[in-house]
Amino acid sequence: MVTNVTNLSRSGLYDWMAQRVSAVVLAVYTLFLLGYLIANPDLTFEQWHNLFSQNWMRIFSLLTLVALSVHAWVGMWTISTDYLTPMALGKSATVVRFLFQTVCGLAMFVLFVWGVQILWGF
Amino acid sequence: MLDSSLSSESGFEQVQDVFENPLVKFITWGVLSALLYHLVAGIRHLVMDAGVGEGLESGKRGAQAVIVIAAVLIVLLGVWIW
Numbered sequence: 001m002v003t004n005v006t007n008l009s010r011s012g013l014y015d016w017m018a019q020r021v022s023a024v025v026l027a028v029y030t031l032f033l034l035g036y037l038i039a040n041p042d043l044t045f046e047q048w049h050n051l052f053s054q055n056w057m058r059i060f061s062l063l064t065l066v067a068l069s070v071h072a073w074v075g076m077w078t079i080s081t082d083y084l085t086p087m088a089l090g091k092s093a094t095v096v097r098f099l100f101q102t103v104c105g106l107a108m109f110v111l112f113v114w115g116v117q118i119l120w121g122f
Numbered sequence: 123m124l125d126s127s128l129s130s131e132s133g134f135e136q137v138q139d140v141f142e143n144p145l146v147k148f149i150t151w152g153v154l155s156a157l158l159y160h161l162v163a164g165i166r167h168l169v170m171d172a173g174v175g176e177g178l179e180s181g182k183r184g185a186q187a188v189i190v191i192a193a194v195l196i197v198l199l200g201v202w203i204w
Contacts, residue, residue, distance in 0.1 A: 020171065023164050030161060038202065045134040052128055122128035 006081075006101050008073050019074040022067035029064040049122075058119050065115045069108045076104045151203050158199060159192040 008015045040047060051057055084097035123140065126133035140146055166188050170176050175184040 020168060023168070027161055027164065030157065045131045048134065049128055118125045118128070122125060 006098070007077050008070065015074045015077075018070050022071040022074075025064055025067035026071060029060065029067075032060075052119065052122070061119050062116065065112050069112050072104065072108055077101060080104075147203050151200055154199055154203075155196040158195045159188075162192045162195065163188050 004010070008018060036051070037043065052061070080097050080100050084093055084100060086093040089096055123137050127137040128134075141150070166175070166184050170181070170184065175181055
């Protein structure tokens with residue numbers, strides 16, 4: 001009987017891979033944005049506005065938002081299943097862990113939707 | 123902040139003004155430092171997944187390298203923010 005239902009997929013290996021792939025996307029986006037800001041010390045509004053107006057940047061940012069949600073879910077799931085355990089919390093461990101994961105999931109969804117609104121709403 | 127920075131010239135300037143605040147600079151530096159460390163350590167994990175640096179000695183060297191690299195980047199980050 002499968003007792004592991006709160007991880008991202010049903011197989012640990014898939015989660016492991018998804019976290020690595022999403023990590024690469026996040027690393028590339030982070031380095032790109034930090035590099036862009038460092039390379040443009042006197043950044044103007046037009047420059048910044050044009051960057052995010054280009055579709056490739058919007059798509060890249062959306063891809064990063066998805067990758068962030070995947071990365072965060074697998075990461076927080078790993079942390080919660082490592083530490084919010086019966087050994088640590090006794091009987092209520094499962095409920096606490098489930099609530100924790102729900103809060104993480106909700107926060108992730110809100111940030112994702114907010115991100116999409118910003119990217120396509122300005 | 124991202125939304126206001128993209129919405130208009132004044133919104134952009136508002137965000138710039140926020141980042142003049144020393145407390146905001148300090149928090150930004152803290153959050154970005156954690157990100158940089160996580161990024162460097164993450165890259166080390168990817169390297170280890172490729173089979174490099176998984177031994178006892180090489181693993182230890184890898185961990186020490188991460189701390190040194192991350193520390194240097196965090197200092198540079200501080201210089202750039204201030």
